[in-house]
Structure formats: C-alpha cells, structure tokens
Amino acid sequence: MAVTTLESGIQVLSESIPGVRSAAVGVWVPQGSAHDGDDVLGASHLLEHMVFRGTQHRSREQIALALESLGGSLDAFTSREHTSFQARVLDEHLPQALDVLADLVLFPTLLDEDLKLERRVVLEEISTIEDTPEDSAFELHGQHLWDRHPYGASILGTRDTVSAIGRDTLCDLHRGRYGARGMVVAATGNVAHDQVVELAAHYFRHARDGAPAAPIPEPASAVEGREVHVRRETAQTHIVAGTVIPPRADRRRYALVLLAAAMGGGMSSRLFRRIREELGLAYSVYTFQSFYSRAGISGIYAGTRHDAAGQVIDAIREELAVLARDGLPCDDLVQIKSQVKGQIMLSLESPGARLYRLAGFALHQEPFTTLDELLSRIDRVTEAEVAECAARFFHPDRQCLLRLGP
Secondary structure (H helix, E strand, O other): OEEEEOOOOOEEEEEEOOOOOEEEEEEEEOOOHHHOOHHHOOHHHHHHHHHHHEEOOOEHHHHHHHHHOOOOEEEEEEOOOOEEEEEEEEHHHHHHHHHHHHHHHHOEOOOHHHHHHHHHHHHHHHHHHHOOHHHHHHHHHHHHHHOOOHHHOOOOOOHHHHHHOOHHHHHHHHHHHOOOOOOEEEEEEOOOHHHHHHHHHHHOOOOOOOOOOOOOOOOOOOOOOEEEEEEOOOOOEEEEEEEEEOOOOOOOHHHHHHHHHHHHOOOOOHHHHHHHHHOOOOOOEEEEEEEOOOOEEEEEEEEEOHHHHHHHHHHHHHHHHHHHHHOOOHHHHHHHHHHHHHHHHHHOOOHHHHHHHHHHHHHOOOOOOOHHHHHHHHHOOOHHHHHHHHHHHOOHHHOEEEEEEO
8 A cells, every 4th residue: 555645635545456457546525414414414415416417528428438438437425424436447547537536526517407407316316215115214213323413314315405405505515625635536456656646646736725524523412222113114124223333443343343243244143043044034134334433333134024023123132132241252253253354355355345445544544554454453352352342332222223114
C-alpha cells in the first residue's frame, strides 16, 4: 500500500495486486445520510443520483457509455457517513476511469429538469423498499433502535423530504461537501502508485477546498430492551433483533466480529443450526454488523411463518442468553477464528474488495494494517475479551427486537 496527500489535501491511496489485468478505482466524499438533517433527509443520496444525469463535459448517455463501451463498469452508493463513486476497468483504461469519476464528482450540472426526473426515480426506490418486507424490517428496526439519532434515519429519505428537496439545496451541498477536504481517491489492481497520483492530481486539480461536515452526535439515546410489533400483511413475519455496539476504532471490534460469526455467520453457526436445521422454522437466519465512527450496530435477522414467530424469538433469546453467560469455549473460539480469517482472505482476492478496505483506512483515519497484521489481531483475541463482549452486548435483555407481519 502507498499513500500520497496532494497539495489540495486529497488523499491518494493505491495497492498493487500481482497477477490481475484489471483496476478498481473509487472516489469517496465525506458526506452521508447522517449529515443530512431532518428537513433535507435523503439529500446526500439524491445528489449521488443527480451527478449521473449529466456533467459540464458529458451527457447522461455519454456517462453511461464512457466505461461500459470499454467493458468496464461505473457505480455509486451513499452510506451513513460517505458517498462513493467507483469504476472497474482493464488496467490500460485507468486514465479514462479517473477522468469520468472526476467529471462526476466535480462538474455535475444539477439541472432542474433532471431533478424532476431523478426525484421520481428515488421515490420509486423508496417504494421498492416498502414493497420488500425484509428491507422494511431493517429500516424500521434502525429507527426504533437509534431513536431519532441520524444513524437510524433512512439513507433514501422519506417521500416528504425527497419531494421537497430543491436544486439550490443540492447545489449548496455539492459546493460545500464535494471538495478536496476529506476526499479520498483509491485504486487497486494492476496499478502503479506514481501513475495513480499523477492522474488524480491532473483530473482533480479543480477541486474546491470544501467545508467540514456537520458533526454526528454521540448516540446516547439508542433504545434497547424493547420489543416492537409493526403490523403489515406479509407472507412471512420478519424479525430483527439488535443492539448498539462500540465504534469502528474500538479495540473490541474483533471480538464482536467473532461473536457475530459464531451466532449467525453461516451453516455452522448457532442460530442456523438451531432455528433452521433443528427446528425447521426459517429459510433465512443470519447476523449482521456495521461499524461507524461514533457507534455501531450488531443484530440478527430471521424470516418465518406467522405462527412460528414466537418460537423463533424464543430460540433467538435462548441462544443469546447462552452466549452472554458462557462466551465462546476455547474449541469454539479457535474454530470461529479460523472461519473468519478464511472468509477475510477469500473476500480480499478481488480488486473491488481490496479497494473498499484500502479506502477505509483513510476515511476512518486509521493506520494501514497488512493482511498478516489483521489476521494476527484476530488470533490475539482472548476468551476473556470474548466473554466480556458477549455478556455486555449479546444479552437478550439488551436487544431492541422488531417483528414485521400481521
């Protein structure tokens, strides 16, 4: 890994991966849904959509063809704390990829007529979430768990807020946040760092300074130990149980990852064996985790028939109680460490996955950790650390539990 900070302040990172002929490259802007504010909720996501409608140098059609015509791909997403634009191309097309990304990030036209159309697209995206019960369950659970904290707000926004966001709001947001301050450019694959730095310095030379993001408050009001039933006509009852955990920088992150994997990280996990294999009550049951700068979330999802929801909830509580009381015995801890390390190594075989990992160090202001160092940190997690985290964060009484169904 190599890193260079341009005179503008943009951080440029690269990692060469021998044996591949492709390059994955991305640009991260330090603006996400947690920065939006209640009155313009969804603005960050809507702006991410709008830049694809056209720039000062390319029409919507030209943007779509710029990399696809070369066999590459172009994509973007908005998260709680960042907006990202990425491209995947053959290594020889890295200059074109950075040219297109810089054009999108720095020079969108943000026209009124385009906003009218893209607003409709986002409203349809909101409808898609509402028509997908599993997605709705996660959205609703987040709202109840975080209790008005920005981490619990919908990334897409609401129908009312999206309908009210005007061009001036998006222009102000772009002018203030899509600048060099906090911006990260990263590339992985068959790339040379000097070339990436040269290209980034050239294509992003017109980046403004930008303004600092609104601070994300400490999530002191997260609601736990509550059960909520949202009544809706669905084919299944969807169950989400979760709790607030420490932020990404906390040393307990590795123990928490191991605990989540042991509970619902695959076919050998405790919840899968109990709820699906032994009881036959669910097709889909798994754990999930997200780590943000101020806090994180660790949770469980299961979908089941309506008359079995109580049994599934009881089984989840029982497995959580055992984990909170006993932690992970030595043999189980050794096994789950091996599983997690293997999953990490396999996941990082693609340039795309390495790209997100690489950018994460700059976005979260963390020192770069080699794969060997990462695996060593996992190995160093002790039974006592796991037991402490299990008792504190996985106790059933701590969970906010939501069920969506009739």
